[in-house]
Amino acid sequence: MADTMQFDLVSPERRLLSAGVTSVAIPGMDGDMTVGPGHAPVITTLRPGILRAETEKGSEEFVVTGGFAEIGAGVTVLAEKAVPHADMDQATYEALVEEAERAYHEVKQATENEPGPVDEAAKLLQDMVAVGGHIGLDPKQPNF
């Protein structure tokens, strides 16, 4: 079995990382998972969280807000928005939380008696808030 596998992290605007990795930790919608070489083929959607790739040169972390991952012979993560951990600061983070918050309120107004979409938006918002704690920024408290 190969020790490394091909990993690509692409956003619509650019390719962020393309390298051989030993493992990748992916924040999946149904729970985090760590993928190593030879993993069974899976397609999963992402929730906001931290994506960590262990490359030969060390580990690289990215904050992703959503998208999906395709795990086959290699791993391809298609992230709607991905920011390298090092580039993530309080202002960027707060902007992301605010965006999720706005989306939540919009959904809440639009659909009154259907809990489904509102719950999903609330979960998204909470995940987004939790990300702040993981990367050592002040978690921003939204108004629910």
Add this chain to the structure above:
Amino acid sequence: MPNLKDLKNRISSVKSTRKITKAMQMVAAAKLRRAQDAAEMSRPYTERFNAVMGALAASVAGSPTAPRLLTGTGSDKVHLLIVMTAERGLCGGFNSSIVKKARGDIERLRAEGKDVKILTVGKKGREQLKRDHGDLFVGHVDLSDVKKIGYADAQNIAKDVLGRFDADEFDVATIYYSVFQSVISQTPTAQQIIPASYDAPEEGEDAGAATDYDYEPDEERILADLLPRGVATQIFAALLENAASEQGARMSAMDNATRNAGEMIDKLTIEYNRSRQAVITNELIEIISGAEAL
């Protein structure tokens, strides 16, 4: 024959026009390179996305609970045409050729008795369609303040379109934009985005795409999550393609204009020199005949 001073003024005015068109050509060339880079950057995402969607769409096809974005509303009565053009003119036939294609389809659809709604992106297309089809407009997206097209812009358009779809405002959505082939050739294209059509991966062509995937969560939830993103992705790809086409078209239009201005300057200069020579000859004749008369 115009007098010397008028000619001189005309030459200098054409010269300054040439300077402007030359500068615009160079700006367009620089912007074109940037637009092409941006289109290049987005390609890996779009390609993988379409491959995964192809596999997914094939696996839920025929299922009665497949999302409406994939199967459509079951009718094709109301069409939404999303006409994407530039915010600015002076780019040759770029805007007109997109509008012409859209207009052809509008007339065809109306002749078939369908309802047509138009969403315009970019001011120029709106202006051109307003006269004949202004009553069909349902919205407009203004990108004139956007310097570099980002995914967020595409997301906003997609959100608008999806909102209308959820509100049953239309059955079929088509985007009109220009595919960049080269600096001198851009092809106006119509692409249907709702209901989405993704090609199933071809057998054996790509070993990765033919793999049996596990889906987490299940296929239909993933699909429900991804289809709206697919709309945004396609709009984004079209916007980038359009931006590159616009700059390409502007570049060749300005190149032509610069060349025409050069030719005009040459012609005017010859005329100017001739009239000047005529004036000199005239003066000489006067002097000589004056001297002979003495």
